[in-house]
Amino acid sequence: MKPLVVLGVVVAAVSVFALLGRPKVEAPESQSAEQQTKTVMNFDQTSPKRSDKLVLSEDEWKARLTPEQYQILRGKGTERPFCGINLEDKGAGAYHCVGCDLPLFKAGRKFNSGTGWPSYTEPAADDAVWYKKDTGYGMVRTEVLCARCDGHLGHVFDDGPPPTGLRYCINGTVLKFVKDSDSR
Numbered sequence: 001m002k003p004l005v006v007l008g009v010v011v012a013a014v015s016v017f018a019l020l021g022r023p024k025v026e027a028p029e030s031q032s033a034e035q036q037t038k039t040v041m042n043f044d045q046t047s048p049k050r051s052d053k054l055v056l057s058e059d060e061w062k063a064r065l066t067p068e069q070y071q072i073l074r075g076k077g078t079e080r081p082f083c084g085i086n087l088e089d090k091g092a093g094a095y096h097c098v099g100c101d102l103p104l105f106k107a108g109r110k111f112n113s114g115t116g117w118p119s120y121t122e123p124a125a126d127d128a129v130w131y132k133k134d135t136g137y138g139m140v141r142t143e144v145l146c147a148r149c150d151g152h153l154g155h156v157f158d159d160g161p162p163p164t165g166l167r168y169c170i171n172g173t174v175l176k177f178v179k180d181s182d183s184r
């Protein structure tokens with residue numbers, strides 16, 4: 001009799017521990033900040049294979065873009081904050097790439113981050129942008145690039161608002177606003 005009682009107690013204890021232990025495994029709260037950072041850095045870092053890819057020579061890019069657009073889009077430059085280009089809310093529509101006209105960000109996903117750069121919680125589509133690890137200026141950041149022309153747009157950070165928690169910090173100089181009624 002005794003060994004069976006002991007076995008019963010052990011089985012009951014193991015069951016209780018298994019039930020109590022489960023929520024802890026599912027919600028590792030102390031790791032959330034670290035995990036979000038990893039999530040950003042774990043974005044696929046290869047240019048999406050699009051059938052509408054735009055590849056031009058440097059001379060062709062210079063002819064197509066203004067010097068400011070060229071410096072940011074092709075030279076990975078950064079505009080001054082609060083320079084005002086595409087910073088304010090313009091109503092319903094989408095922000096397209098000035099290099100290739102691909103819709104990059106929807107107006108409904110724009111928010112005021114206070115940084116002085118246009119900010120969005122997500123791209124217009126999963127295959128609209130891609131990412132590269134950027135270790136320039138003594139920082140580790142995630143660069144955001146246009147998926148059609150591979151132009152530099154800005155960076156993405158993990159301190160954005162819900163629902164994604166992401167902040168796409170984009171140079172307004174390389175965005176062109178297209179109203180919903182005009183976008184077809």
Ligand SMILES: [Zn+2]
Pocket residue numbers: 097098099100101102146147148149150151
């Ligand atoms: Zn583009």
